[in-house]
Amino acid sequence: MRIVVNHRHAAHAGRQEMHRGRLVDCVETPARQDLVAQALQAAGFSDCVTADDARSATLALLPRIHQAGYLQFLETAWSRWCALAPTNAAQDLLPDVWPTRGMRHDRLPANFAAQVGYHAFDSGSPITAGTWSAALQGACCAVKAAHAVARGEVRSALALTRPPGHHAGPDFFGGYCFLNNAALAAQALRDAGAQRVAVLDIDYHHGNGTQAIFESRGDVLTLSIHGDPQTEYPFFIGHADELGQGEGLGANRNWPLPRGTGFRAWREALGEAIDAVRDWQADALVVPMGLDTFHGDPISGFTLATADFNEIGADLAALHLPTVFTLEGGYATSAIGENAAELLCAFTRS
Numbered sequence: 001m002r003i004v005v006n007h008r009h010a011a012h013a014g015r016q017e018m019h020r021g022r023l024v025d026c027v028e029t030p031a032r033q034d035l036v037a038q039a040l041q042a043a044g045f046s047d048c049v050t051a052d053d054a055r056s057a058t059l060a061l062l063p064r065i066h067q068a069g070y071l072q073f074l075e076t077a078w079s080r081w082c083a084l085a086p087t088n089a090a091q092d093l094l095p096d097v098w099p100t101r102g103m104r105h106d107r108l109p110a111n112f113a114a115q116v117g118y119h120a121f122d123s124g125s126p127i128t129a130g131t132w133s134a135a136l137q138g139a140c141c142a143v144k145a146a147h148a149v150a151r152g153e154v155r156s157a158l159a160l161t162r163p164p165g166h167h168a169g170p171d172f173f174g175g176y177c178f179l180n181n182a183a184l185a186a187q188a189l190r191d192a193g194a195q196r197v198a199v200l201d202i203d204y205h206h207g208n209g210t211q212a213i214f215e216s217r218g219d220v221l222t223l224s225i226h227g228d229p230q231t232e233y234p235f236f237i238g239h240a241d242e243l244g245q246g247e248g249l250g251a252n253r254n255w256p257l258p259r260g261t262g263f264r265a266w267r268e269a270l271g272e273a274i275d276a277v278r279d280w281q282a283d284a285l286v287v288p289m290g291l292d293t294f295h296g297d298p299i300s301g302f303t304l305a306t307a308d309f310n311e312i313g314a315d316l317a318a319l320h321l322p323t324v325f326t327l328e329g330g331y332a333t334s335a336i337g338e339n340a341a342e343l344l345c346a347f348t349r350s
Helices: 031-042 052-064 068-084 086-090 112-119 131-150 181-191 208-214 263-279 306-317 336-349
Strands: 002-005 016-019 022-025 156-160 197-201 220-227 252-257 284-289 323-327
Touching: 002 031, 002 131, 031 156, 031 323, 031 336, 052 068, 052 131, 052 181, 068 086, 068 112, 068 131, 131 156, 131 181, 131 284, 131 323, 156 336, 181 197, 181 208, 181 220, 181 284, 181 323, 197 208, 197 263, 208 220, 208 252, 220 263, 252 263, 263 306, 306 336, 323 336
Parallel strands: 002 156, 156 323, 197 220, 197 284, 220 252, 284 323
Antiparallel strands: 016 022
């Protein structure tokens, strides 16, 4: 397995996020990637590269996944924020107003604060001085990983990057995500010749951004196993009756599971998702690898143990598909590295 490492990820280090009406320390931190990198190195993964040489290809691919106006917003948001007041550079950027039902969504206001709220769907994803740099480099990692797999250089690759990506949609950010690495990998695989790509999201939280990007397309199958949106973030999407639209009808499936779900029931859902990949005759796979299904995760609610990630890796490997993993959630920092190593070691052994 090739590991494509985001060496700029620490440039995005949020200070605080809004949670239940108060500012708290950010849960998504640079330590997450560093701990996974250390664990993979200890487990013997040595094929590690960076992705500076994928910048041109990534910049060409980005507007096919995200809207051009949204990309321009992300690239310039910090400088515009700082230009509003000299003191702004000392604090992260969070939204404070959103368009809701009954308001117009077809016109982007000129006011910068309104633009932040237009593109954000939560107040827990701070934009910092290094957010664009880190997110763009992460996108490069995903594209380079996909290219390595598509060219047959390796059977599988991991985009080891943060901030994560699967909540980022065509023109919105949230859930700590700004650019959708899994969607970029899927598109890169398609462009390289894969006819039918499956994205199987195993993060605790629904991959709403990926679903929004591909919901009207019939060439990318999107599957997500996650906490039931009746009680779990992001709440307003991820139900079982969301099957795609137009040409994408039937190319989206969700498995919402109740808080407290253990590995046996979770694995049954994974088995159904794997069967869906086989039935769809996918010729490449992208796995948004969320590790927040772990029982000790501070913001999630499933009860998987570290040993269970070994079984997940073996189950995914049984598909025998060229596979790209992208690092998504996982906030129990004491276990994130071990959990990642368990999954990826089992995948590469199988």
